[in-house]
Amino acid sequence: MSLEETASAETRGSYNLDEQVGYILRLASQRHAAIFQEHAVLGLTPTQFSALIRLNEVRQCSQNQLGRLTSMDVATIKGVVDRLRAKELIELNPDPNDKRRALISLTEKGESLIEELYDMGHVITRETLGPLTTSEQKTFLRLLKKLA
Amino acid sequence: MSLEETASAETRGSYNLDEQVGYILRLASQRHAAIFQEHAVLGLTPTQFSALIRLNEVRQCSQNQLGRLTSMDVATIKGVVDRLRAKELIELNPDPNDKRRALISLTEKGESLIEELYDMGHVITRETLGPLTTSEQKTFLRLLKKLA
DNA sequence: AGATTATCGTTGGTGCACTAACGATATTGG
DNA sequence: CCAATATCGTTAGTGCACCAACGATAATCT
Numbered sequence: 001m002s003l004e005e006t007a008s009a010e011t012r013g014s015y016n017l018d019e020q021v022g023y024i025l026r027l028a029s030q031r032h033a034a035i036f037q038e039h040a041v042l043g044l045t046p047t048q049f050s051a052l053i054r055l056n057e058v059r060q061c062s063q064n065q066l067g068r069l070t071s072m073d074v075a076t077i078k079g080v081v082d083r084l085r086a087k088e089l090i091e092l093n094p095d096p097n098d099k100r101r102a103l104i105s106l107t108e109k110g111e112s113l114i115e116e117l118y119d120m121g122h123v124i125t126r127e128t129l130g131p132l133t134t135s136e137q138k139t140f141l142r143l144l145k146k147l148a
Numbered sequence: 149m150s151l152e153e154t155a156s157a158e159t160r161g162s163y164n165l166d167e168q169v170g171y172i173l174r175l176a177s178q179r180h181a182a183i184f185q186e187h188a189v190l191g192l193t194p195t196q197f198s199a200l201i202r203l204n205e206v207r208q209c210s211q212n213q214l215g216r217l218t219s220m221d222v223a224t225i226k227g228v229v230d231r232l233r234a235k236e237l238i239e240l241n242p243d244p245n246d247k248r249r250a251l252i253s254l255t256e257k258g259e260s261l262i263e264e265l266y267d268m269g270h271v272i273t274r275e276t277l278g279p280l281t282t283s284e285q286k287t288f289l290r291l292l293k294k295l296a
Numbered sequence: 297a298g299a300t301t302a303t304c305g306t307t308g309g310t311g312c313a314c315t316a317a318c319g320a321t322a323t324t325g326g
Numbered sequence: 327c328c329a330a331t332a333t334c335g336t337t338a339g340t341g342c343a344c345c346a347a348c349g350a351t352a353a354t355c356t
Contacts, residue, residue: 015201015265015266015269015270017198017201017202017205019289020269020273021180021273021276021277021288021289021292022180022184022194022272022273022276023194023198024289024292024293024296025173025176025177025180025292026177026194026195026219026342027219027296028173028292028295028296029173029174029177030219030343030344031295031296032169032170032173032295033343033344034344036170037344045311045312046170046171046174046312047174047311047312047313048311050165050171053163053165054165057165062334062335063334063335064333064334064335071174071175071178072312072313073312073313073314073315074334074335074336075312075313075314075315075336075337075338076311076312076313076314078335078336078337079311079312079313080311080312083310083311098321098322098333098334099320099321099322099334100320100321100322100333100334100335101321101333101334101335102334102335117163118163121163121168122163124170125168125169125170128169128170128295129169129295131294131295132291132294132295136291136294139287139291140169140288140291140292140295141167141169141172143280143284143287143288143291144169144172144173144176144288145172146279146280146284147176147179147180147276147277147279147280147288148172148175148176148179174312178313178314181313181314182314185314193341193342194342195341195342195343196341210304210305211304211305212303212304212305220342220343221342221343221344221345222304222305222306223306223307223308223343223344223345224341224342224343224344226305226306226307227341227342227343228341228342231340231341246303246304246351246352247304247350247351247352248303248304248305248350248351248352249303249304249305249351250304250305
């Protein structure tokens with residue numbers, strides 16, 4: 001990076017973008033996404049990962065329920081479910097009690113992946129929080145949760 | 149939300165999604181995005197906001213430079229620049245010394261918006277960090293920056 | 297000077313995230 | 327019982343974020 005492109009410390013204005021929580025939050029998310037991608041199996045994305053983990057917890061639920069369990073919009077969870085189905089990690093069956101719903105569950109292939117996902121998650125978390133000491137990590141997670 | 153949809157604390161598996169930094173980071177980003185949108189003028193998005201602030205700092209630069217200054221991919225900054233141009237907040241002029249480049253700068257309309265953007269940014273930051281005490285906010289920002 | 301290498305901006309593709317509207321089905325309340 | 331309301335999943339649109347490939351232009355290095 002050339003000198004002129006180093007972020008200038010407020011040469012103009014009384015505002016430092018580099019100190020704004022929203023801006024830094026985006027940078028941290030970008031870094032985490034990159035780390036995730038490095039370790040991801042089957043090209044799984046963070047949202048796909050979350051959906052699989054939740055599905056393993058609840059065993060079975062509708063699409064919109066899964067969205068709420070993972071904090072995804074109905075439109076977002078639809079795309080995620082579509083892609084997980086394409087990867088044959090989940091399957092949809094009609095709900096006998098509600099013709100609107102489809103019950104989603106893990107396939108055998110999905111089931112057999114869970115343990116590996118746990119390991120993957122731990123590695124990613126460890127690497128993401130790597131720049132912090134153990135005690136800083138605890139503090140950070142505690143405060144971050146308050147903002148979620 | 150019905151009881152069945154309350155996130156279950158690891159009924160299965162040795163993994164708690166709700167404690168993973170990536171997952172919480174996504175939630176916090178979602179919350180910040182919602183707060184931003186509430187206060188945004190002209191339908192500005194966080195990335196558009198960042199680009200305007202940086203442009204006001206450097207006065208003039210190329211599209212890719214602006215991308216680097218705001219940590220955006222070349223493809224991403226292109227879309228942001230396109231939309232800011234459509235809003236007539238920035239303008240592009242050919243660089244006399246480099247036929248590949250276009251020099252980007254704020255328009256008068258963009259210029260006149262900056263002070264308002266500073267105010268807007270402060271309000272958004274304050275509300276986003278609202279759940280934390282002042283001392284927690286400092287700690288949080290310090291640790292978050294380490295992860296960016 | 298000429299070939300290699302780098303940078304500039306564009307395009308197409310994928311995925312996440314939200315809004316809004318829609319038809320179908322369920323639930324609720326008078 | 328029937329009308330109003332709610333929920334389910336789908337679709338279309340916008341925007342951010344990344345990758346990969348591309349032609350054009352610049353810079354570098356024999």
